[in-house]
Amino acid sequence: MTTIEQGADVSADLTHQLREAIQDAEFAPHQRLIEADLSERFGASRASVRTALLNLANEGLIERLPNRGARVRAITVAEAVEIVEVRMELESLVARKTAQSLTAEDAAVLRELRGGILDAMHEGSLIQYSRLNQQLDRVIWDASGHATAIGLLERLRAQSARHQFRLSFLPGRATLSAPEHVAIIDAILARDPEAADHATRVHLAGIIAVLRSQE
Amino acid sequence: MTTIEQGADVSADLTHQLREAIQDAEFAPHQRLIEADLSERFGASRASVRTALLNLANEGLIERLPNRGARVRAITVAEAVEIVEVRMELESLVARKTAQSLTAEDAAVLRELRGGILDAMHEGSLIQYSRLNQQLDRVIWDASGHATAIGLLERLRAQSARHQFRLSFLPGRATLSAPEHVAIIDAILARDPEAADHATRVHLAGIIAVLRSQE
DNA sequence: ATCACGAATATCGTTGACAACTTTCAGTCC
DNA sequence: GGACTGAAAGTTGTCAACGATATTCGTGAT
Numbered sequence: 001m002t003t004i005e006q007g008a009d010v011s012a013d014l015t016h017q018l019r020e021a022i023q024d025a026e027f028a029p030h031q032r033l034i035e036a037d038l039s040e041r042f043g044a045s046r047a048s049v050r051t052a053l054l055n056l057a058n059e060g061l062i063e064r065l066p067n068r069g070a071r072v073r074a075i076t077v078a079e080a081v082e083i084v085e086v087r088m089e090l091e092s093l094v095a096r097k098t099a100q101s102l103t104a105e106d107a108a109v110l111r112e113l114r115g116g117i118l119d120a121m122h123e124g125s126l127i128q129y130s131r132l133n134q135q136l137d138r139v140i141w142d143a144s145g146h147a148t149a150i151g152l153l154e155r156l157r158a159q160s161a162r163h164q165f166r167l168s169f170l171p172g173r174a175t176l177s178a179p180e181h182v183a184i185i186d187a188i189l190a191r192d193p194e195a196a197d198h199a200t201r202v203h204l205a206g207i208i209a210v211l212r213s214q215e
Numbered sequence: 216m217t218t219i220e221q222g223a224d225v226s227a228d229l230t231h232q233l234r235e236a237i238q239d240a241e242f243a244p245h246q247r248l249i250e251a252d253l254s255e256r257f258g259a260s261r262a263s264v265r266t267a268l269l270n271l272a273n274e275g276l277i278e279r280l281p282n283r284g285a286r287v288r289a290i291t292v293a294e295a296v297e298i299v300e301v302r303m304e305l306e307s308l309v310a311r312k313t314a315q316s317l318t319a320e321d322a323a324v325l326r327e328l329r330g331g332i333l334d335a336m337h338e339g340s341l342i343q344y345s346r347l348n349q350q351l352d353r354v355i356w357d358a359s360g361h362a363t364a365i366g367l368l369e370r371l372r373a374q375s376a377r378h379q380f381r382l383s384f385l386p387g388r389a390t391l392s393a394p395e396h397v398a399i400i401d402a403i404l405a406r407d408p409e410a411a412d413h414a415t416r417v418h419l420a421g422i423i424a425v426l427r428s429q430e
Numbered sequence: 431a432t433c434a435c436g437a438a439t440a441t442c443g444t445t446g447a448c449a450a451c452t453t454t455c456a457g458t459c460c
Numbered sequence: 461g462g463a464c465t466g467a468a469a470g471t472t473g474t475c476a477a478c479g480a481t482a483t484t485c486g487t488g489a490t
Contacts, residue, residue, distance in 0.1 A: 009281055010444080034471070045444055047262075050472090051269055058273030060366075066224055067451050067472055082363040089304035148297040151275075152367055225474075249441070260475050265442090282442055282481050 010044050014052040017042060022061050022072055023161045029074035033062060060159045073159075080163045081211050083156050088204040090153050091137075094144035095196040099188045106143045107189055113139065114185045121178040129178070130168040136181060140188065167210060180206060225259050229267040232257060237276050237287055238376045244289035248277060275374045288374075295378045296426050298371050303419040305368050306352075309359035310411040314403045321358040322404055328354065329400045336393040344393070345383040351396060355403065382425060395421060 018038070021027055033053065039046045057064045064070045075083075098106070113136050120129040137157075141150045157164070167173060180203035187195035233253070236242055248268065254261045272279045279285045290298075313321070328351050335344040352372075356365045372379070382388060395418035402410035 012281075036471075045446085046472095047444060047446095051266075051443095054266060054269045055273065058270070066227070068453090069472065079363065082361055085308065085361070086305065086363050086367065089308050090301065093300065093304050146297055146300070148294065148301050148371075152301065156363075251441075261442095262474060262476090266473090283483090284441065 011048040011051040011055075014042055014044050014048050015055045018052050018056055019059070019061060019158065022056070023158070025162060027072045029072050031072050033070045033072065035069070059155055075160060075163060077211060077214060080160055081208055083160045084204055084208050084211065087153065087156055088201055088208075090149045090156075091140075091204065092197040092200045094141055094146050094149050094153070095184060095188065095200040096193040097144035097146050098140050099191050099193040099196040101145065102143065102188060102191055106139065109139055110136075110185050110189055114182060117178055117181055117185075121174050124174070126169055126174055129174050130165070133168070133177075133181065136185070140184075163211070167207065170210065173210070177203065177206060226263040226266040226270075229257055229259055229263050230270045233267050233271055234274070234276060234373065237271070238373070240377060242287045244287050246287050248285045248287065250284070274370055290375060290378060292426060292429060295375055296423055298375045299419055299423050299426065302368065302371055303416055303423075305364045305371075306355075306419065307412040307415045309356050309361050309364050309368070310399060310403065310415040311408040312359035312361050313355050314406050314408040314411040316360065317358065317403060317406055321354065324354055325351075325400050325404055329397060332393055332396055332400075336389050339389070341384055341389055344389050345380070348383070348392075348396065351400070355399075378426070382422065385425065388425070392418065392421060 018033075027033065035046050035049045035053070038044075038049045038053075042049070053062065053064065053070045056062045057070065061073060062070045063073050113132060116132050117129065117136070120126075120132055137153075141153060144150070180199065183199040184196060184203060187199045233248075242248065250261050250264050250268070253259075253264045253268075257264070268277065268279065268285045271277045272285065276288060277285045278288050328347060331347050332344065332351070335341075335347055352368075356368060359365070395414065398414040399411060399418060402414045
């Protein structure tokens with residue numbers, strides 16, 4: 001009665017904590033994740049850790065070798081490129097959908113983000129810019145109403161979060177990609193599905209090019 | 216040393232059995248899957264059943280409500296359409312990739328499948344036709360070498376297996392879709408990525424149309 | 431008759447212990 | 461010294477029992 005602890009749901013919580021820990025690079029790629037250790041560190045039972053690891057394995061953030069435990073999955077540049085290639089297909093799909101069925105509210109949100117992105121670019125505030133980009137993706141995704149595509153995109157984003165994050169802070173990257181984002185927004189605001197598709201592909205093609213040049 | 220029993224791996228096995236049972240409609244959509252029952256039926260511990268259910272939930276075959284158990288996920292027509300929409304993007308991607316990097320061996324396999332599909336169509340052997348189509352997809356996917364897209368496609372196929380299966384047996388469906396499959400094969404054999412992309416989209420657009428007409 | 435309440439049941443979530451598997455390392459033989 | 465053997469340690473996989481949560485059903489009051 002004192003604290004209502006609405007569905008503490010230990011394992012779901014643990015999944016979240018572990019995911020963040022991996023994405024924040026607290027665990028290095030290829031590092032082994034030993035159930036007993038995690039159990040102690042997070043104060044949960046080994047069974048809860050186990051289900052959390054199962055979840056993360058299915059999200060593609062870790063690898064689980066039978067009888068040999070789990071380790072953080074290392075994403076190579078080639079894999080990162082593959083992920084963006086798939087994102088290009090899926091994001092262009094949701095961009096089309098959103099352009100087709102844009103509501104007035106979503107349009108208003110997009111116009112606001114448009115201004116914010118331009119401001120952040122001019123001010124050179126990379127953190128703010130990165131944050132707004134994520135918000136933009138989220139708005140476009142949700143507005144599409146395409147649950148299937150959204151689910152897969154979320155999974156892909158989780159997998160390549162670190163790569164994605166690093167890219168934002170490459171010198172000159174923001175001033176290059178901001179116009180691309182604005183182009184996507186404008187195409188959607190114009191309710192032009194083909195233009196939205198094209199602008200999205202152009203933007204992600206740019207990301208692929210940068211990824212390839214990285215290594 | 217008598218029997219080497221290479222890694223019996225109860226839970227992995229159970230995952231497989233349960234997946235097949237769901238896809239074969241032994242469990243109806245929305246049917247509750249009670250851990251204790253499954254445990255008895257398959258002669259495994261409840262913990263093993265539990266991890267199997269976790270796996271299937273992450274594959275999207277079942278839903279798990281906190282503290283309320285698991286049930287077979289019912290895929291609505293709208294969801295089935297969404298799945299095919301995503302497949303259209305991903306399969307056209309792998310078709311392009313395969314057309315670009317086709318090996319002589321894969322080309323031979325494709326030519327053989329081409330003949331088999333035409334034969335099955337003429338003989339009206341729907342089961343054989345359905346089987347060959349699955350083989351065809353598998354060959355095109357694997358030849359693409361695009362692990363990321365393949366992984367997502369496998370997940371989607373598992374989810375919509377039943378819908379997909381039913382479609383094959385609609386009257387006249389085979390004679391309509393066989394030429395579409397042949398067109399895909401020919402485009403890939405011609406090493407023409409854009410044609411392969413187009414043929415794939417045409418084929419899946421046909422499936423979407425049939426799905427929509429279903430209900 | 432209907433609704434609210436609470437006990438009883440059904441089922442899931444968690445725990446600790448045990449079994450099986452893998453890896454490591456010391457000892458032995460060549 | 462190097463390769464093989466086998467024991468020991470480390471780790472995961474499985475199990476049965478316990479505790480927590482949701483659902484059902486009966487009872488009584490309005």
